[in-house]
Amino acid sequence: MNATTASPAGTVGIVAPQRAQFDTPLALRSGGSLPAYQLVFETYGTLNADASNAVLVCHALSGSHHVAGVYADQPKSRGWWDNLVGPGKPLDTHKFFVIGVNNLGGCYGSTGPMSINPATGKPWGSAFPFVTVEDWVDSQARLADQLGIRQFAAVLGGSLGGMQALDWTLRYPDRVRHGMVIAAAPKLSTENIAFNEVARQAILSDPQFHGGDYYEHGIVPTNGLRLARMLGHITYLSDDAMGEKFGRRLRHGEHKFHFDVDFEIESYLHYQGDKFAGFFDANTYLLTTKALDYFDPAYSFDGDLRAAFARAKAKFFIASFTTDWRFSPARSRELVFALLHNGLDVSYAELESTAGHDSFLLDDPHYHAAMRAYFADIEV
C-alpha cells in the first residue's frame, strides 16, 4: 500500500452521471435485439495512460450506476457502495478508475421499460425485451470500448452484481484480470426462484399493472411492488438480525387486535415497501428477477460448473457471509471448488456476519480489510 491509503479515507465528493449512446443493435439472449440504447454511468478516479487501472462495479437488483459520492445539492444521495469506493478506501480511487453503470432495462436512466420506444413514441412497457446477465455484460463491454478500456483490472459486484462479474470472466476472459464475486451464487436455488416468482406474481396480478403498460394509464402497480419489496427484504436480512433489531417489540406496547401495525417489524416492512414502490419501476423489477432466475453458467455444460469455468483466466476473489441465507456460503464454496478444479487462482473469504445477505453492503472491518488487501495487490 502507498501513503495515500494510510491517510483517512475520504469521499469521492460531488459526482454527476454521464450518458453513452450506442447505435449498433445489441443482440439479446432472448432472441431479439435492441436497435439503439443509452447507458448511464459514473466514474471515480482517473484512467491511467495505458488504461490498466479500470474497475467495473456491477449492481444488484435495486442498485444503480451511482456507486459512490453525492450529487450536488442532494446531501442524502450518497452512492450505494460509498463505504467501499473512494480515496483511501478499500477500492481506492487514488489508484483505480472506477465505473458504475445502470444496467439495460433499468429505471435509473439507462434505456429500459420507462424509456420511449422509438417505434411507437410511447414508453416501451411490456414491449421491452427480456435482458439477461449476458446482455448486460455485452453492453458493458461496449461501454468499455467507448471509454478506451481494453481490459479491466477488476470487475466486481455483490449478489446479482457478482453474477455479472462471473460472466465477465467467462465470456470476456481476456478483458478482465480479477473477478470479484461477493455474496453471490453460480445460479439461483429452487427456493430463490420461488421467492422471485411470488414477488413477480404480486406485481403481475396488481390491477394497476395493466399488462406492463401502466405508464399510459398514469399509474404504477404500487401495491404489487410494495409486496415484492417487503418479501425481498425478509430474504436480505437474517433471522438473527431481524430478531436483534425488532424482536417482538410492539408499536403500542400491547396487542391491539387490528390489522394495522402491531409489531415494529411490520412498520419496518411497510416503510421499506412504500419507499421502494415510490421510485422503482415494476417492469424493471420483473425483468431483473428473471435475469437472476435464468443466470446459470453451467446451463450449456449439462450442469457441470467445473466445465463451465474451463475457459476462465482471471484471478478470483470470492466472499460470503455466514448469516446470508439467500446466497449462503455453501453456494460460494460450489463456485470456489469449480474454480480450483480449473487451476485458477482463488482467494476465498467466508466472513462472520449478523446482517444476512445485506452484509455485502456494510463496512464490516474484516470484510473491508480483505477487500483492501486484495485491491492493494492488484497491479495496474
Added chain:
Amino acid sequence: MNATTASPAGTVGIVAPQRAQFDTPLALRSGGSLPAYQLVFETYGTLNADASNAVLVCHALSGSHHVAGVYADQPKSRGWWDNLVGPGKPLDTHKFFVIGVNNLGGCYGSTGPMSINPATGKPWGSAFPFVTVEDWVDSQARLADQLGIRQFAAVLGGSLGGMQALDWTLRYPDRVRHGMVIAAAPKLSTENIAFNEVARQAILSDPQFHGGDYYEHGIVPTNGLRLARMLGHITYLSDDAMGEKFGRRLRHGEHKFHFDVDFEIESYLHYQGDKFAGFFDANTYLLTTKALDYFDPAYSFDGDLRAAFARAKAKFFIASFTTDWRFSPARSRELVFALLHNGLDVSYAELESTAGHDSFLLDDPHYHAAMRAYFADIEV
C-alpha cells in the same frame, strides 16, 4: 401394546362431522365476547367409561376438524392426519377416543367470519372478533364439558396446533395429562411475523377484499389469498426438499423469456395458490395469522418462558425436524429447557427429515415410531 396395534393399521373409515351449540357468551382476549357459537368436530374411537381415553387433536393454519377417515361418497376426502390416527396407527383408535375440532373463526363449519352475524343477518366479515390461541382452548374446554370429558389423556398438534396443546397445559393444567407439541415454537420469531405480515398485506390490499366484507359483493380476494399461500408454501418446505423435487427443471425445456411458467417450481406454487384460494376464507387466514403472531406464553412473565411453565403439570412430548426452518429444532429446544427447568417430564425427539416444516404431516418411520411408543405408554 396390545394385540390390536400389532395388526395392520387401518383407517377409521367413513366419518361424519358433528356440531355443538354454545349459548353462553365466550369472553375473548381481544376484549369482546362471542354471544353464541357453534363448533364443528369429529370423533374417532369410543370414549371409555371413565372418559379417561380422550385425545384432542388441534389443527394448524389451514387444517380442520377432519383429522382422519373419509366422508361417504368423497373418496379423496381423507383427513389431514389420517396417517397418524386410526385402528392400529400410532394414535390408536382402539385405545383412544380422538377428537378433531374446527377452531372458532375458521371456515370449515365452526362459527367464523363467513357465518351469519345474528345482529345483522349478514356474514360477520370484518366484524368477526379477533380470536387467539387462548380463546380456542377455552372453546375446546367447553366442548370437552359437553362431551363429558373432564381431563384429556393428551392434547396434541403440529405447528399452530402445538401452540394450542401448550396453552392447554398452561391454562388447564388439571385437564390434560400429556401435552404433545410437534414442529412448533413457544412464540413466533421476528422473521415468522414478517412473513405473516406480507401474506396479510397481500390479502388486505387486494381490491376484492373490500375491507373484509367481500361476501356482500359476491367475490373473494382470490389473488391476495393466492399470494399468501404461495409464500406460505415456501416456508413449509425446505430448500433441499424443493431442490430435490423441482431443481431448476424447466416446463418447456428451455428459457422462454416470458412471465408464464418457466421453471416447474413456479407451476407448483401457482397450483398450490390457486387451489387454496378456491376454498379457504381470507378473513380466517388473516385472523389465524394474527393468532399465531400474538401467541406468547411468556408475554405476562417478562419474556421468561421458564416462569411461564411453572404452573404446568402435564408430561410432554416435543418433536422437531432438522430441515424445518419455519420452526427450527432450536425453537423446540427453548421449550424443552423451560419445561426441564420446572422439573417436568419431557420426551424430546429431534428428527432427521428432508421435508421441512411439512414433515409433521408425513409418516416418516422414526417420527411415527416415536409417537407410537409415546401413545402406547399413556395410561387410560
